[in-house]
Amino acid sequence: MSAVLLQCLSHTPLKGYVDPQPEVVEEVARMVAAQRAEVEAFDPELIVLFAPDHYNGFFLDTMPQFCIGTAATSVGDYMTSAGPLPVPREIAEACAEHVVAADIDLAISYRMLVDHGFAQPIEELTGSLDRYPVIPIFINSVAPPLVSFRRARQLGEAVGEFIRGLGKRTLILGSGGLSHNPPVPQMATATAEVAERLIAGRNPGPEARDARQQRTIAAATSFAAGTSPLHPLNPAWDEAFMDNLVRQDWTALDAYGNAAITEAAGASAHEVKTWVAANAAMNAATGGHYRAEARYYKAIPEWIAGFAALTGVAV
Ligand SMILES: O=C(O)/C=C/c1cccc(O)c1O
Numbered sequence: 001m002s003a004v005l006l007q008c009l010s011h012t013p014l015k016g017y018v019d020p021q022p023e024v025v026e027e028v029a030r031m032v033a034a035q036r037a038e039v040e041a042f043d044p045e046l047i048v049l050f051a052p053d054h055y056n057g058f059f060l061d062t063m064p065q066f067c068i069g070t071a072a073t074s075v076g077d078y079m080t081s082a083g084p085l086p087v088p089r090e091i092a093e094a095c096a097e098h099v100v101a102a103d104i105d106l107a108i109s110y111r112m113l114v115d116h117g118f119a120q121p122i123e124e125l126t127g128s129l130d131r132y133p134v135i136p137i138f139i140n141s142v143a144p145p146l147v148s149f150r151r152a153r154q155l156g157e158a159v160g161e162f163i164r165g166l167g168k169r170t171l172i173l174g175s176g177g178l179s180h181n182p183p184v185p186q187m188a189t190a191t192a193e194v195a196e197r198l199i200a201g202r203n204p205g206p207e208a209r210d211a212r213q214q215r216t217i218a219a220a221t222s223f224a225a226g227t228s229p230l231h232p233l234n235p236a237w238d239e240a241f242m243d244n245l246v247r248q249d250w251t252a253l254d255a256y257g258n259a260a261i262t263e264a265a266g267a268s269a270h271e272v273k274t275w276v277a278a279n280a281a282m283n284a285a286t287g288g289h290y291r292a293e294a295r296y297y298k299a300i301p302e303w304i305a306g307f308a309a310l311t312g313v314a315v
């Protein structure tokens with residue numbers, strides 16, 4: 001059986017562009033530094049990262065619900081690094097075989113593009129994109145129709161069963177959330193120009209990428225000032241979600257409905273399915289013998305995020 005460690009962490013590309021009070025920035029940095037120290041002490045032989053994308057790697061020309069990368073490159077948006085991730089191809093292929101054999105319809109990419117949703121947690125928790133071998137697993141969190149929490153759990157369980165038999169010290173990561181609704185466009189309300197970007201906007205030029213980032217930074221500035229139409233953060237929803245994970249209440253987690261999530265927590269709150277999958281993987285990899293602990297929570301409008309962290313250790 002593999003030794004496993006679970007770390008879940010919100011991501012936000014607004015760090016360093018639109019920041020909360022220095023004491024909040026510092027307390028988050030201390031918390032992330034503590035998680036990183038735990039990762040370094042664990043010294044993983046492999047990272048399995050469940051994360052979303054924000055129309056930087058996956059587009060509506062073909063949008064899978066789940067996709068594993070056997071090779072992946074970070075686009076380097078915002079302050080994240082560009083470049084290849086060290087993906088162990090054979091292990092990723094074997095994981096894909098196992099998950100599909102478990103009747104989870106996982107897509108596979110031999111040329112996956114990932115954005116800050118993957119790159120930020122890897123760099124913040126390990127120090128660089130390429131310190132440890134990493135298998136990226138994408139969960140569609142922005143492009144309806146979206147999978148259920150139940151399906152995300154089942155994906156995580158299948159991956160966790162694979163990890164259990166691998167015999168490698170494996171760090172399981174979940175990235176994103178919690179409640180939030182940054183200005184990621186939706187096809188249902190897109191103009192023809194935006195729709196084209198959602199369908200075929202891969203590898204935009206530097207000007208287009210900068211323009212997009214400036215739009216998000218402006219949105220964060222007005223959200224923090226209280227003058228934004230973006231869906232408000234929902235601390236009550238966030239705390240209840242984390243409590244369900246800590247209590248390992250899979251019945252309660254399965255019962256979440258997508259429309260209710262969007263209504264209560266915002267269109268990008270579906271990113272928390274990466275946390276559901278990561279916790280389910282930890283559950284399967286340890287045979288249920290793990291303890292989850294909520295590490296941090298604060299609603300941080302400057303970062304457009306109900307910002308949270310959770311750790312799971314085998315017991
Ligand atoms: O894709 C973007 O430009 C912005 C993304 C964003 C903003 C705030 C919180 C998040 O989780 C994001 O991914």
Ligand SMILES: [Fe+2]
Pocket residue numbers: 011052054117176177268271
């Ligand atoms: Fe995100």
